[in-house]
Structure formats: C-alpha cells, structure tokens
Amino acid sequence: MIDAPVEGLLARVRRGERSALARLISVFEDGALTLAPALADTTAGAVAIGVTGPPGAGKSTLTSALVTHARSLGLRVGVLAVDPSSPRTGGALLGDRVRMGVHAGDPDVYIRGLASRGRTGGLTDVLPDAMLALELWGAHLVLVETVGVGQSAVDIAGIVDSTLLVTTVAGGDEIQAAKAGVLEVADVVAVNKADLPGAAALASSIRSMLRLHRGGEVSVVRTCARDGTGIAELWPLVYREERAADRTRRRHTAALRRVAVAVGDAVAALVAEEKLDADGAVAGCIGGEVSVDEVVGWFVHRLSQG
C-alpha cells in the first residue's frame, strides 16, 4: 500500500527533513494518497488547535502569537493555514503567512498554506494527513487556521483537540457570531484587537450568551495579538494535552468524515449528471411536484435498506 518512493519520503520526514515534509504534504494535497489509517498508531501525537473566525479578526496574527508562546516553551510547531480556492477559477491567494514573518528562519516552526481546492467539507480529508505529516516530522503542536464560515468551521472542530474562535468588535456583534454556528463548537472565544473600544462589552455579552447556551464550558478571553496581551491567559485554555492523549477520537472523526464526504460527493455527482433517478423522484423535484427534502428522504431510506 505504501510504495518505495513514499517510504523513502516518510523516512526523511521522520529524520526531520523539511523538504521531505513539504513534499509529503503536497502528495496528500494532490489527493494521491492517504496515510492516516496506516500510520496513525505508530506516530507520536501533537496537540492540535483549530483557529477559526471571520476574515479580519486577526486569526493569523493571533496564531503567530500562539506560535511565539509555544516556542518559548520549547515546543516544535506546525501551522496549516487554509484559504479558499475560487470556485470559478480554482485559484487561491494564500496570504496568511505574511502575518507570521517573525518566525522565518526558525527551524522548529513550519508554516504551510493550503487551498481548499473546492472540496466539500472544507479540507477535512487532507488536513488529518497533513497533520500526521507534521507529527511525523516531530511537531508537538499543530495549529490549523481556517476562515470560520458556517460548515467549514464546524468541520474543523472534529479533527482538532480544541477550537478557538477569534472575533473582534469590528467583525460584527455577538449575534453575527452566533449565526455562523461556530459558537456551538468553539471551546474558547478570543475577542481580539482588545484595544478597540467596545471590546470589553463584546466579551461580556458573548460570555452571557455562551452561559445561556453552553453552560460554563466555554471561556472568553480578550487578546491583542499584535502586542501579546492575553496570550498567556489564552494558552492553557487552548493547549489541551489531555484531549490530545485520546488519539482515537480525532482519528475516528477524521476517518468517518472522509467517508461521509466521499459518499456525498459520489451521490451528488450521479444526481447532477442525471444518472440516478430514484424512481422519478429527482425528475419530480425538478418539475416542482416533489420537494428536495422528499428526494433526500428517498435516498436515505434506500441506503439504510442496504
């Protein structure tokens, strides 16, 4: 299952070679290979933190500040910064690392931009493999940064050990944050750019709302990523070693998600190409006699009957 060139690549990654690490992640990105099932149990694990939130909240700067803190503790760090690919052209601008320039030249920090390449479910099929590559390389901490828009943010939550939502006063009020659905999966909320007026009030209202919906399990911290304010307070809330110790949970979720996405894509393709007509249900839906929910219900019923 693992051929010779890839075996060679894996050996070089284990020895700490950055170029092999970069190449291994590319191999996963290109969709040629998944190694998570084959290697999962043989690799020392890293603590994985998902950093998500609306554009402009300061995710990259905050991620960079977390890297700085991790380095002060002697940890080796990998960062995966995900940016969306254009649905029209397929291209992408990978701009997050511009904010992390302070780490250039540090042999124990590896930063990589990843484009979503139009995959449904965000990048949840490639990310676990990329995270595994970083663990093989020796990372103690992996930070995964994504734009938190609805489903993609929720998807990331399943494959990391803790999820940090970054928001600011400029990013809209707490109602906007709630609409994204991310508040349901966040472990910690950072109100960034805390030097701006209104930050304390925003933190307070988010805290109240979270207490209402999720009890006391979510912390809200005010940060100023640019100067490091709040980072020391944030760190223990996001760096959850005890969760990382349960490695099966993350791998199980990742594998399950991968299968679900693949099945969904395959069925969607058949429907879109009009190759599968479900006893006329699809045609009926197109003609307006049958609702989409009914069509979906038909498919699910058929699948569950085996």
Add this chain to the structure above:
Amino acid sequence: MRAIKVVIAKAGLDGHERGAHAVTAMLRDAGMEVTYLGMFQSPEQIVSVAADEDADVIGLSSLNGAHLTFAERVVAAMGDAGLDDVLLVLGGIVPVEDIPRLHEIGVGGVFPAGTLMDEIVGYIESNVRGERVGGPT
C-alpha cells in the same frame, strides 16, 4: 487535483507593490495557488518559503534596477536549498539589454513592464515541472 503553486516576492527596499499585486491576482485567476510574500524579503527568506510551500514557481518583482544582483542571490539560495527544478521568473522594470544576462544567471522567464498577462501564464504553464515524486502509483 494538482495546482501550480507560486511564491511571489519583492526584495530589498523597493516599496512599490502594484505590479506584484496585479500579477498575483492574475495568476490566481488562472487557477494557480499564489503565496504573496510582500516586501522586504531577503533572497534566503523567499527561497525558504518556496521550499516550505513546495512551490513550483518563484516570481520576483523588481522595480528599482537591482534585478541582476537580486536574481543572482536568489539563484544561489535556490541552489543551496536544492530547489533546482523550481521555475524562476522575474518581472518589473528590466532593460532589454539585461535579459540575456538574467537568463545566464538562471532566470527562466523575464517579463518587463508591458508584458501581456497571458504571456506570463502561458510561460509558466509550459515550463513548470511535471509530476512530484511520491505521487500516484
């Protein structure tokens, strides 16, 4: 799914980004994945990022006349990092008489101001390296 990965950078103290921004946007619209590094990058930093991103192309923007020195240093850094199969292109304010020397140094495509965008995209697509080692069996 394979995409061409490009790192675009300017070096030294040249603060004019318009051209580099335009090329970045154009390459993205052509379906490429572009990491824009911004200004004030040393040749070593540019190459280090290109290595970590496993980039297929390094694009340099030079408007201040220092293109020969800049290119030499980037090519040297690429050699040190083992990035010999990465395509190097350079654009900006480049006198026509310097183009042969740039090619000798190791720059693949030279695109002086006024080059049509399609030509840059076409050049990259034609000259970028092929399959990666460790690809599909």
